[in-house]
Amino acid sequence: xxxxxxxxxxxxxxxxxxxxxxxxxxxxxxxxxxxxxxxxxxxxxxxxxxxxxxxxxxxxxxxxxxxxxxxxxxxxxxxxxxxxxxxxxxxxxxxxxxxxxxxxxxxxxxxxxxxxxxxxxxxxxxxxxxxxxxxxxxxxxxxxxxxxxxxxxxxxxxxxxxxxxxxxxxxxxxxxxxxxxxxxxxxxxxxxxxxxxxxxxxxxxxxxxxxxxxxxxxxxxxxxxxxxxxxxxxxxxxxxxxxxxxxxxxxxxxxxxxxxxxxxxxxxxxxxxxxxxxxxxxxxxxxxxxxxxxxxxxxxxxxxxxxxxxxxxxxxxxxxxxxxxxxxxxxxxxxxxxxxxxxxxxxxxxxxxxxxxxxxxxxxxxxxxxxxxxxxxxxxxxxxxxxxxxxxxxxxxxxxxxxxxxxxxxxxxxx
Amino acid sequence: xxxxxxxxxxxxxxxxxxxxxxxxxxxxxxxxxxxxxxxxxxxxxxxxxxxxxxxxxxxxxxxxxxxxxxxxxxxxxxx
Numbered sequence: 001x002x003x004x005x006x007x008x009x010x011x012x013x014x015x016x017x018x019x020x021x022x023x024x025x026x027x028x029x030x031x032x033x034x035x036x037x038x039x040x041x042x043x044x045x046x047x048x049x050x051x052x053x054x055x056x057x058x059x060x061x062x063x064x065x066x067x068x069x070x071x072x073x074x075x076x077x078x079x080x081x082x083x084x085x086x087x088x089x090x091x092x093x094x095x096x097x098x099x100x101x102x103x104x105x106x107x108x109x110x111x112x113x114x115x116x117x118x119x120x121x122x123x124x125x126x127x128x129x130x131x132x133x134x135x136x137x138x139x140x141x142x143x144x145x146x147x148x149x150x151x152x153x154x155x156x157x158x159x160x161x162x163x164x165x166x167x168x169x170x171x172x173x174x175x176x177x178x179x180x181x182x183x184x185x186x187x188x189x190x191x192x193x194x195x196x197x198x199x200x201x202x203x204x205x206x207x208x209x210x211x212x213x214x215x216x217x218x219x220x221x222x223x224x225x226x227x228x229x230x231x232x233x234x235x236x237x238x239x240x241x242x243x244x245x246x247x248x249x250x251x252x253x254x255x256x257x258x259x260x261x262x263x264x265x266x267x268x269x270x271x272x273x274x275x276x277x278x279x280x281x282x283x284x285x286x287x288x289x290x291x292x293x294x295x296x297x298x299x300x301x302x303x304x305x306x307x308x309x310x311x312x313x314x315x316x317x318x319x320x321x322x323x324x325x326x327x328x329x330x331x332x333x334x335x336x337x338x339x340x341x342x343x344x345x346x347x348x349x350x351x352x353x354x355x356x357x358x359x360x361x362x363x364x365x366x367x368x369x370x371x372x373x374x375x376x377x378x379x380x381x382x383x384x385x386x387x388x389x390x391x392x393x394x395x396x397x398x399x400x401x402x403x404x405x406x407x408x409x410x411x412x413x414x415x
Numbered sequence: 416x417x418x419x420x421x422x423x424x425x426x427x428x429x430x431x432x433x434x435x436x437x438x439x440x441x442x443x444x445x446x447x448x449x450x451x452x453x454x455x456x457x458x459x460x461x462x463x464x465x466x467x468x469x470x471x472x473x474x475x476x477x478x479x480x481x482x483x484x485x486x487x488x489x490x491x492x493x494x
Binding site: 011022023026027028029110131132133134135136137155157182183185186187189190191193200202203206237238286288289297298299300301302303304305347 | 491
């Protein structure tokens with residue numbers, strides 16, 4: 001049963017029919033999917049959800065599609081890991097990692113938003129889908145489109161690293177490298193979306209695309225035993241994920257699936273691209289655009305479209321925002337890998353680095369539940385840590401040389 | 416063409432009548448759809464209508480004045 005009511009302007013409240021559109025014609029405000037929640041009363045229960053397959057679609061009534069998903073039917077339901085080693089390292093009592101570094105099929109949380117966007121695109125009758133991306137989104141659109149039999153176009157900066165080009169190109173997508181400044185690329189993509197009649201995931205189907213992030217929040221609450229954490233730390237690029245996790249929590253409370261736990265939402269950014277964290281720390285609601293300069297490329301959005309709304313969620317929930325340096329990002333990536341065996345990308349280093357900072361500042365108490373949102377896989381950003389890990393010890397194929405090596409290691413530890 | 420953009424004004428440009436100057440300089444129709452202006456920053460949602468080459472020239476001129484010009488989607492490129 002679909003309970004989607006309309007698209008609604010976040011600024012002026014004007015409502016629009018469900019169609020591939022994304023900004024208010026009156027005030028240019030972004031459009032958001034709104035629902036008639038009362039239609040789910042007494043129907044959408046914990047038991048119903050638990051009876052369904054372990055994918056993000058077990059919450060399909062709260063996602064903006066009609067009927068069953070046509071794209072990404074297996075996606076989502078990634079592990080929520082109780083991070084006991086990390087708890088000791090950080091000096092806290094209850095910490096969890098929501099691990100989307102193993103999200104199916106392309107190892108990032110973008111598979112959630114893309115499967116909603118593409119399922120909706122198929123409903124609308126689109127045959128071609130597109131995105132503009134520097135990494136995770138490109139791979140996810142390319143892979144999910146291939147599996148769904150859709151034609152796809154991926155727009156990238158012309159000088160993007162080879163590894164990231166391969167990560168999308170392998171799926172047979174058409175890759176367009178654009179030789180131009182960042183804001184020129186943005187404008188071209190906006191024009192292409194308007195002119196070619198394609199489903200551009202973060203342009204004309206953006207309201208639906210963004211709703212996919214809510215599944216990440218629903219899973220956290222179900223996996224915690226039907227409760228919301230006291231604190232959740234979220235990486236911020238556009239700021240959308242922050243707002244959608246908050247929306248997911250409010251929806252579950254409204255539907256009686258959980259009690260209100262006064263969850264505080266915290267936003268994490270890299271210092272080299274921190275327009276939202278800066279606005280929170282300055283007590284402002286205006287987002288000053290910046291030129292990004294950070295190793296956390298997947299968070300490097302200098303003029304974030306949802307920055308204002310993320311700022312509001314953070315402040316209204318009683319959370320905070322911080323940012324960390326490139327060195328702190330690498331250190332946090334290593335900390336997560338060495339304590340929990342999870343290799344996250346640089347964005348995950350940002351989130352854990354900021355969590356650590358907020359705990360040390362006393363903004364997050366040490367004795368309450370904390371969820372850290374890990375949204376991508378470290379295999380995709382190996383260049384960031386290549387100089388930070390130990391080099392292999394080289395020996396000949398001899399047991400004596402190995403004995404010597406072990407002895408030297410023991411002596412080093414003893415010293 | 417009719418172009419929909421967000422203009423971001425910084426501390427140096429926020430007090431200047433940039434949109435008025437543009438309309439005097441170029442043969443375009445401007446229509447402010449949303450605006451928030453504070454001491455150090457301003458954000459204006461603007462429709463600019465005119466011949467293609469004139470609108471393009473007006474956008475170049477705006478950037479030369481130190482105004483950031485973005486499509487109304489703002490960040491289309493994502494990670």
